[in-house]
Amino acid sequence: TKQPKPLLIRRAGQLVTLKGSSERPLIKGQMRELGIVENGSVWIEDGKIIMADTDEAVLNRFGDRLSEATVIEANGRLVTPGLVDPHTHLVFVGSREDEFEMRLNGATYMEIMAAGGGIHRTTRATQAAGEEELYRESYKRLDQFLKHGVTTIEAKSGYGLTVEHELKQLRVASQLNKDHPVDIVSTFMGAHAVPLEYRDNPDEFVRIVIEEMLPAVAETGLAEFNDVFCEKGVFTPEQSERILEAGKRYGLKPKIHADEIEPYQGAEVAARVGAVSADHLLRVSDEGIRQMADKGVVGVLLPGTAFFLMAEFANARKMIDAGVPVALSTDRNPGSSPTESLPLIMNLGCLKMGMTPAEVLAAATINAAHAISRGHEIGSLEPGKQADVVIWDAPNYAYLQYHFGVNLVDTVIKRGQVVVKGGQRV
Numbered sequence: 001t002k003q004p005k006p007l008l009i010r011r012a013g014q015l016v017t018l019k020g021s022s023e024r025p026l027i028k029g030q031m032r033e034l035g036i037v038e039n040g041s042v043w044i045e046d047g048k049i050i051m052a053d054t055d056e057a058v059l060n061r062f063g064d065r066l067s068e069a070t071v072i073e074a075n076g077r078l079v080t081p082g083l084v085d086p087h088t089h090l091v092f093v094g095s096r097e098d099e100f101e102m103r104l105n106g107a108t109y110m111e112i113m114a115a116g117g118g119i120h121r122t123t124r125a126t127q128a129a130g131e132e133e134l135y136r137e138s139y140k141r142l143d144q145f146l147k148h149g150v151t152t153i154e155a156k157s158g159y160g161l162t163v164e165h166e167l168k169q170l171r172v173a174s175q176l177n178k179d180h181p182v183d184i185v186s187t188f189m190g191a192h193a194v195p196l197e198y199r200d201n202p203d204e205f206v207r208i209v210i211e212e213m214l215p216a217v218a219e220t221g222l223a224e225f226n227d228v229f230c231e232k233g234v235f236t237p238e239q240s241e242r243i244l245e246a247g248k249r250y251g252l253k254p255k256i257h258a259d260e261i262e263p264y265q266g267a268e269v270a271a272r273v274g275a276v277s278a279d280h281l282l283r284v285s286d287e288g289i290r291q292m293a294d295k296g297v298v299g300v301l302l303p304g305t306a307f308f309l310m311a312e313f314a315n316a317r318k319m320i321d322a323g324v325p326v327a328l329s330t331d332r333n334p335g336s337s338p339t340e341s342l343p344l345i346m347n348l349g350c351l352k353m354g355m356t357p358a359e360v361l362a363a364a365t366i367n368a369a370h371a372i373s374r375g376h377e378i379g380s381l382e383p384g385k386q387a388d389v390v391i392w393d394a395p396n397y398a399y400l401q402y403h404f405g406v407n408l409v410d411t412v413i414k415r416g417q418v419v420v421k422g423g424q425r426v
């Protein structure tokens with residue numbers, strides 16, 4: 001078949017390459033080394049980055065083929081790798097703005113959940129929904145992600161809580177991965193909540209997750225990771241560890257929702273099981289931080305949830321300085337973080353978690369890629385990487401965090417194809 005024409009993105013004011021970060025996530029001062037090339041250009045062929053360097057160097061090598069290439073002028077604007085969101089609950093139906101209003105009238109997230117709302121409510125709606133409705137509602141959220149510069153996301157199940165409905169969610173995510181430009185990496189999260197009917201016997205539900213759900217999911221190959229909501233009133237550290245160790249036996253890499261609402265040793269569980277990431281960490285202990293840094297567990301921070309639940313923010317500064325590789329995510333879900341704007345999450349990283357504009361960019365690209373085991377394919381602009389690129393209506397990377405609350409995405413390129421132009425889907 002005829003290969004598509006080469007694509008040349010020319011003359012970026014700042015080309016953020018993040019080169020040299022494919023082997024392992026960035027820690028400490030490395031998170032501030034963005035590999036910026038002034039007046040940079042990118043040569044793309046067959047959906048891959050061939051060269052990302054100064055305009056002069058790229059033209060020296062490819063100038064004789066300029067006439068056969070499609071040229072996009074960056075005209076001095078900022079060019080970065082496509083953003084990566086390593087933690088979403090993408091596949092669900094419905095919304096919970098009434099619970100949002102209840103919380104603003106004094107109710108708490110856990111009170112609402114204990115009364116049968118929250119996750120249980122979205123679970124009932126998702127169990128009742130067909131695959132077409134789940135697909136259609138999730139497709140719209142993927143368009144929002146793409147318009148905000150996000151080119152790869154992780155998507156969890158966890159609103160099914162039965163074998164049948166968990167597999168339904170994972171099938172929808174798999175089909176969306178085929179049909180939509182945004183790449184999707186899937187996580188099984190049967191251990192998202194203890195269904196109300198097992199509230200008096202949670203260990204029976206843990207047994208169902210381990211003995212019935214995990215083998216069924218593993219057999220389909222529809223999930224790469226296994227995640228658990230380790231939280232007071234949900235799954236204990238002991239139950240979480242059993243579920244994650246069982247997932248490893250089926251080849252599913254562990255992730256964990258850790259220390260989100262109460263300090264609960266979730267980070268310590270992550271270090272013990274060798275989790276790829278521990279997520280939330282608003283209440284993580286110093287010992288948990290030390291163990292995560294020691295084991296290279298990526299700390300995925302979700303300031304959208306802290307913002308939306310009016311809770312305290314994770315101490316990113318402390319984790320970065322302690323050597324934990326930090327990533328950022330929207331935690332897109334209908335209850336605690338209903339947003340697809342990873343750029344807004346980056347603003348919160350700066351304004352509420354003590355991160356610098358360079359660190360939040362590393363956290364929403366290469367470190368997020370490592371949090372979903374994709375550090376070799378995406379998250380930086382280097383030869384051989386997938387050609388996922390964003391041209392921003394901004395002169396430099398600091399401007400992204402300075403001009404907040406609006407969408408500054410101009411063009412998104414996914415595997416070498418223009419999929420957003422002038423901020424609109426094409």
Ligand SMILES: O=C(O)CC1=NCN=C1
Nearest residue numbers: 118119122333334335336
């Ligand atoms: O509230 C939800 O639907 C999702 C959630 N899981 C753990 N925290 C929030």
Ligand SMILES: [Zn+2]
Nearest residue numbers: 087089257331
């Ligand atoms: Zn979550």
